[in-house]
Amino acid sequence: MPPTEAEPVLVLRIDAKACVVEVDGQGHKVPLAGKLFEGRSHEKRPLAVGDLVQLDPSGQAIAAVLPRRSQLHRAAASEGEQRSQVLAANVTLVLVVASVAEPPFQPELVDGVLAAAAREELPAVLVLSKCDLDPAAAAHWQQVYAGAGVRVLATSTAAGQRTDATLAEVAALLHGNRTVLCGLSGAGKSTLVNHVVPGALLRTGELNHIGQGRHTTSHTELLRLPGGGHVLDTPGVRNFHLFCVGTQELQFLFPELLAQRAGCAYRGCLHDTERDCAVQQAAAAGTVPPSRYASYRAMLARAREAEAPPGRGGNAPKRGGGRRRPGR
Ligand SMILES: Nc1nc2c(ncn2[C@@H]2O[C@H](COP(=O)(O)OP(=O)(O)OP(=O)(O)O)[C@@H](O)[C@H]2O)c(=O)[nH]1
Ligand SMILES: [Mg+2]
Ligand SMILES: [Zn+2]
Incomplete structure (x- = not known):
């Protein structure tokens, strides 16, 4: 039986022309129709993984996207204009995953994700990964972010050097939360999920010859955790710029x-x-x-x-897209 309007369903995955929603515990493919894009011109895509949607009575089309309780989004430059790209919707926790080496730690990216989370009043935790490769760098970044009031978990999943205590802390954080993992390609996001979520078998990848990730995860995947909660493993990002910030x-x-x-x-x-x-x-x-x-x-x-006003190098997005909250 197709779901009725009263039962919103969860978006598990989004492809170019269709998305997968969860109906009765199963993935159910629905095409992305043009009317979904109406009125959302400031967004790169009208839908994000984690969104709750209502299907029409046929069950074959999305009738409405429910208002989001939260979102992790960044600025996506396209056609000279800023648009918002929502990486995950309705999340309750952001894990910024950053390797201390291979690829090197990128402060501006980490600070961008932390700032985006702070803007949404979303709790965020910094997971330092690959601490086996450079313990001194791990100690340095731990100190920097502790000073910023950020909880930092220094981890390694390397054989023989697994940091069981901090990995257990990551697992405890995931429990009951809807968590999005965000970071550079190759930082070890999928590896981390595989180590802390029983039964997760996400694909992980090698680095290329200059130590960069290869964008092994190509789609955001929403996993339902056995003990409650969800985790969203996202494709690596190269940068994270705030959308429409004052x-x-x-x-x-x-x-x-x-x-x-x-x-x-x-x-x-x-x-x-x-x-x-x-x-x-x-x-x-x-x-x-x-x-x-x-x-x-x-x-x-x-x-x-x-x-800056138009003509002076400004590329201000259209009104209505941003969430300016001066004074916070
Ligand atoms: N030495 C070491 N290597 C690690 C650790 N965690 C992950 N790796 C390696 O880092 C590489 C990239 O890991 P992935 O989990 O695929 O990285 P990702 O962040 O999911 O990358 P994308 O999906 O491309 O965004 C793999 O070769 C992992 O084995 C760690 O703690 N120590
Ligand atoms: Mg991955
Ligand atoms: Zn000053």
Whole structure:
């Protein structure tokens, strides 16, 4: 029997022209019709894994996408205009998976995901992977992010060097949450899931000759966990830029910067090149980690560019797409 309108179903997977939804515990393929795209021009795709949708009475088409409780999204540049790309919908936890080596740790990407989660008021945890390859780097990044108030789990799944305690912590976090894993290709996202989720058999891949991942995971996969909860393993991203973020909003996404700003001479200080800026001084002294400050400034430059009026290099997205929350 096709589901009635009263029963929303979960989107498990999205392909180019169809998506798979869960009906009575089974995957059920539904085409993506054009009307789904209406009114959502600021989004790269009208649907994301984790969305709840209502099927029409035939069960063969999506009638409506239910409002999201949360989303992890980033800016996707297309045709010179910014659009929002939703990586996962209705999640309750973000795991940023970043290897300390092979591929090297990329602070700006990690900081982008953490900032996007903070913006959505979504809890986020940093999972440092491949700590067997460079324990000193692992200790360094652990300290940097502890200073930002982020919970950090240093892990390794390498044979003989498995970090059982932190992997058990990852498993405990997944329990009961709907968790999205996000990070560079080759960081070890799928490997991590395979180590902490009983029965998960996700495909994992080797790195290429210059130590980059090969985009082994090509589609976001939503797995239902045996003990409750879901995990979304996503394809690797190369960058993570915030969608439609205001210049004044950014500092609220960096708690350790914010903690310094009372000492700035100007009330509207953006902690960039202003005089008598306590944040710049703290970054120079190392109280604010240089990598975090560099990420903030790179994000600020992008936000300024997007806010510039058309014709002056601005590429502001159409109204209605962003979620500006100044003062937070
Ligand atoms: N040394 C070491 N290698 C690891 C560890 N975790 C994963 N790897 C290796 O890293 C490579 C990439 O792992 P994947 O799990 O496929 O990475 P991914 O993040 O899912 O990559 P994409 O699907 O491309 O986004 C594989 O060769 C893994 O064996 C670890 O803790 N230590
Ligand atoms: Mg993968
Ligand atoms: Zn300042």
